[in-house]
Amino acid sequence: MYVLTVKKRFSAAHLLNNYQGKCANLHGHTWLVEINVFGSELDDKGMLLDFGYLKGQLEKLVGDYDHRYLNELPDFHEVNPTAENMARIIFDKVKEFLPKHVSVDCVTVWESPDASAVYKEDK
Numbered sequence: 001m002y003v004l005t006v007k008k009r010f011s012a013a014h015l016l017n018n019y020q021g022k023c024a025n026l027h028g029h030t031w032l033v034e035i036n037v038f039g040s041e042l043d044d045k046g047m048l049l050d051f052g053y054l055k056g057q058l059e060k061l062v063g064d065y066d067h068r069y070l071n072e073l074p075d076f077h078e079v080n081p082t083a084e085n086m087a088r089i090i091f092d093k094v095k096e097f098l099p100k101h102v103s104v105d106c107v108t109v110w111e112s113p114d115a116s117a118v119y120k121e122d123k
């Protein structure tokens with residue numbers, strides 16, 4: 001089994017609804033998104049999947065969030081833009097761009113160097 005990890009940072013603003021505290025006010029973070037994928041078959045180049053492909057796809061995903069006000073984006077119309085919700089939404093999008101021999105293990109979203117949320121599917 002091989003596990004690949006790629007990461008991408010972006011900046012965006014948000015506020016939390018139904019929240020008592022400072023995060024109910026508009027504020028920003030430099031977010032970090034990490035995706036972990038796995039599989040057992042290597043291609044004739046010795047790769048599970050080219051890092052360039054993975055990074056390119058992740059850049060497209062976070063590009064939709066970069067320098068935006070997250071609450072006004074369709075992904076967060078129904079749910080708060082928390083690290084947990086973002087990790088799950090990105091997990092579902094990653095599944096769509098992976099080839100059949102590669103699976104997504106988890107997505108981690110860091111709101112700051114000290115706080116992150118991981119989304120994994122229940123086994």
Ligand SMILES: Nc1nc2c(c(=O)[nH]1)N=C([C@H](O)[C@H](O)COP(=O)(O)OP(=O)(O)OP(=O)(O)O)CN2
Pocket residue numbers: 016023027081082083084111112115117
């Ligand atoms: N489980 C979660 N808790 C919180 C989330 C979240 O996404 N999931 N988000 C927030 C806010 O976005 C807030 O901006 C971050 O809160 P917090 O880390 O408490 O605040 P700071 O970044 O300012 O860090 P300090 O340690 O207070 O300096 C809140 N909770």
Ligand SMILES: [Zn+2]
Pocket residue numbers: 014023027028029111
């Ligand atoms: Zn915040």
